[in-house]
Amino acid sequence: MHNIKTVGKSGQISLGKAMAGMGFIIQELPGGDIVLKRAVVVPMNERLLDPAVHAELEAAREWRRSNPAKATDLTALGSKLGIK
Structure with a gap:
């Protein structure tokens, strides 16, 4: 499904309430296009x-x-x- 969104005077695009609070990866393509990909952010202390x-x-x-460590x-x- 394709929608056309217009960038407002403040430089923002409204994606709707369904997308509120979601994280996105912004990919800028060489031709100037922008791709938004939904992302999940994992806090550093929870990544393990x-x-x-x-x-x-x-x-x-x-x-x-x-593979235990051994002396070089x-x-x-x-x-x-080739070092003398």
Whole structure:
């Protein structure tokens, strides 16, 4: 469904009461067009509750457990990089 909206003197567009309080991502295209995409804002202190973020962090923890830290041989690294 397409609607035509006019920008008022204050530079605002009214999207209606149904959109009140929603967050949007504003994408400005090269030709001057603007795309509004609805967005969900997650507070920083709650982002770890997101299942996708939690799964990614758990995968990183598993990788860390499977790949323990080890000392770097700086002489060998320098030779590999061509540093004397």
